[in-house]
Amino acid sequence: MLKRQTKDFINIDPLQTGGKLTEEAKQALLEWGDGYSICDFCQGRLDEIRTPPIYDFVHKELPEFLGCDVARITTGAREGMFAIMHALAKKDAWVILDGNAHYSSYISAERAGLNIAEVPNTGYPDYLIKPDKFEEVIEETERKGEIALALITYPDGNYGNLPDAKKIAEICKSHGIPLLLNGAYAVGRMPLKLKEIGADFIVGSGHKSMASSGPVGVLGMKSEWEEIVLKRSSKYKNKEIELLGCTARGVSLITLIASFPAVKKRVERWREEVEKARYFSSKMEEIGVLQLGEKPHNHDLMFFSSEKLFEISKKVKDGRFFLYKELKSRRIHGIKPGLTKHFKLSTYGLSKEEIEYVLNAFREIIEKYEK
Ligand SMILES: Cc1ncc(COP(=O)(O)O)c(C=O)c1O
Incomplete structure (x- = not known):
């Protein structure tokens, strides 16, 4: 038996506190542990599986929870960020990242071939991301080329700061730039709705903040982006290219679903x-x-x-x-x-x-x- 030394300790690791399994998820973990077990009745697309109830989760529960039109499962927040960036990337285009962004936001942008412009934080001792700085960087970057996307980390993983996302969303809108909320530390911990903020995309992390095993994440968007981000393969007509056909295909998704009722309650x-x-x-x-x-x-x-x-x-x-x-x-x-x-x-x-x-x-x- 592989034993985990820290299993019964008081855990204060920010990476882990929101990912602890509920009792329901622990049971589901055993029931669905076999590889591809959730695919017993798959007709070709993960989000359309009805037994277990993945379809209802992805198409009803998640959009309501995230306050978005369309949702999908990913294998983590980073995969969601990458899928969006890759779908929106154009030659020589830019992405605006807040200066507190996680390394995986940078790496996603690099992998998607985007130039990166960074909005500096205010430095010691608060390290805040200010909307007026955000706008300044947008204006500077507009002089250099096209901006494909802006991203804010809500909250960031170093200081736990929550920038004024509504104000930043207004600024992005006035410049015609779609905004992605990286809610890896928010979705599943605190109430957060994409449309209330006024952003275009949201990503969350199941293993970080939704009481599930990993790797798993969620992705939400406004319907206007569906055709671009969820474009389908020309040969495999029901497979979404940015999701490589299927994402979390196993126990990580089942634990996410099993914990979801408790997660909805805990955000309250x-x-x-x-x-x-x-x-x-x-x-x-x-x-x-x-x-x-x-x-x-x-x-x-x-x-x-x-x-x-x-x-x-x-x-x-x-x-x-x-x-x-x-x-x-x-x-x-x-x-x-x-x-x-x-x-x-x-x-x-x-x-x-x-x-x-x-x-x-x-x-x-x-x-x-x-x-
Ligand atoms: C702010 C932030 N965003 C994204 C991630 C990556 O999350 P995931 O493991 O779901 O890709 C992390 C991980 O620590 C993070 O702290």
Whole structure:
């Protein structure tokens, strides 16, 4: 048996807190674990399979949840971003990316052959993406060539900042540029509807924020883009080219569907998650560990900076690994081994008791070494 060391730990790894399986998904995992098991009754297209109920999920539940006209399953947020970029790319065209974009947004753009223009953030300590900067970069880039797409990361994966997406969508619209929302850290955690924001595309990540195994993701769009992004093969008439015919064809999709009722409910409790994060941030600051990024914070993913922990790491036996080891000994997982000065964590899904336990762990560790 391959055992996972950290299975029963309190997990504060932002990558993992929103991807923990529900009980329903755990059961589905066993039932549908065999390769291609979901394809028993496939008539040729993944999203049209009715048993299990993939058709209803993709064509009814997901569009409603994402606030879009058309939805599809992908193998992750990055594959969704790439599919859109590739479908919209033209020779010498540009994509505008916010300066907090994930590496996979850059790589998708590179793979799609797009030139990249970056909207800088405001720098230390908030690292915000401002709509007026966004517009400035659009105007500069318009002088260089055609802009095929703009992307905002909502929120970004470093600071957990939520830019003013509605304002940025208005700006993009006024310049005639389609806007993609990378909601890898939003879809499945917080309420978010494409049409309320006014963007054109949205992607989400099942393994990051929708309580499912991976790799799996969701893609939503306004109907006007359907023909371009979901163009079909000339030979295989029902296969969508950008999705390479079929995407997640197995247990990752089944766990996504199995967790979906719980995910829909949990986004309604988002306010509580934000309150927990703010509380955690304020208590960390009391012990000298500062939260960077937007304040008051609006997301469970938080970036911290600590000179204190860094100074300790220079003196102790385990060096920069001391924090990781101390947390591990308290069965807390999620801060990368070796990090002390800057690290990110997430309070998503933690109970109040677990939040206190983690805060206490930081207090104890600092006190122990400051003596
Ligand atoms: C902001 C952001 N976008 C996209 C991704 C990639 O998600 P996926 O694994 O679903 O491709 C990540 C992964 O960490 C991320 O942090």
